[in-house]
Amino acid sequence: MNYWNPYLETLPREAYDQIELSYFRKMFSFAKEHSALYRDKLKGMEGKEIRSLDDLKKIPLTEKEEMRKYQEIEPFPYGGLLGSDIEKVTTFRQTSGTTGKPIYVPETYESWQWRIEAWCHILYMAGFRPRHRVFLPFGYNVYVAFWEAHFASEKVGCELVPGGALDTKGRIHKILEIRANGMMNTPTYGLHIAEEAKSMGIDPASLGIERMLCAGEPMPSATRKRLEELYQCHVFDHIGGTEPCAWAGMCEAKDGMHIIEPFFLVEILDRETLQKEVEEGEIGVAVVTPLGRRSFPLIRFNTKDLVIKGKNSCSCGRTSKKIKEVVGRTDDLRKVRGVLFSPKTVEEVLRKEFQEVEEFEIVVERRGLMDVITLRAEPNPGITVSSIEQTKARLRESLKIATNLSFNVIMEPPGSLPRYTLKAKRFKDLRDL
Ligand SMILES: [Zn+2]
16 A cells, blocks of 8 residues: 555545635634634634635735734633633643744644644655654654654554653664664754764664654755665655644655645745745745644644745655755845855755765854854864865865855864754854844
8 A cells, every 4th residue: 555545645636626725714714713813813804705725815824923922812821822622632732942932732632633644644655654663762842743753653553662761872772672663853863873873883774774754954855865875774854843733745756745635735935925826846935724723723824934846746646736845944044145045055065075074063154244154064083184174175165156155164173063963053143143
């Protein structure tokens, strides 16, 4: 069996559109009736006015900042974002709060099951099956992604091994001890485990991982391929967030990601105006409406994720819309010396051409009237002094070609840059401080 849900994954385009429009109208009316945020936001608009998917554009986007405001009212702690009776809430989750005060997310048993079912599509699409013993190398805490991964693994029939409360060495020993053959992690942590394994004299390929599902950060294809080489395994990507849920995943064709339709209605909008849908191959902002989660209704949520719109067909036979690539967060895109710059481009160059660079950090500062961009690169411990100078020169040249910016390159001693287990913070813009 190739599909988790053969019927839903191979619907004709018109059927997806029809189902999603009908679900959207229901969610619109539900949100207006049950959540204080949407009671105010959608005042004067009626669900029946939405006659086609084009009519969606009349509805304002939902921004995280306004959600924070509505969270402050009663009932504590979800406030005006709650869509159900608070007594029906069975699970508390929250965002990481990297961009401000965290958003608290309520799940009822029903909404949580809906969320897990959507996640099963992602897992199954990436080839996870009952024969996989999946190691999850994190303590889950209040963060949703690992809990989703945990419960979806169970539902798909994998054998899930929770790997919290261990350090990285302990996790490596555990993978070997129980012969795990699947793993779910951030790309950063996947690389870190490999580095740590090597320092213990263990080849990462000998860990026996066959399949890896990554999330949490935009993963350049060079990073995905580097993980595949290190572990000699298949690596897949997916995208989502605490508020909108996980809404797209990579199939075995490894050519972009499928939007999980008809669970989510995803629009990819022009990033300047946030109005018009972009064309295939163009970059846009993903705007997501989860169509079945009632505990926390969201209508046209601005994810601030920049993606390249993909084509609507795939060799795997699934018929859902695709995104070609995740570019990064709109928050991460900066103008440096008048040039639009994405940190992901630097990662792509490093992972592809500079195997000798283990870890890195990008710093932008203003000196006088001038923006200065610096790459702090940390080489492998084995690198010789003479090759350090060569690497520096090559880095300057490759980065200039890829970004059109002249980088100041500093080589740091091995082990000196921070290592990250969850979301990496390798980009620092010090100009606003
Ligand atoms: Zn596919």
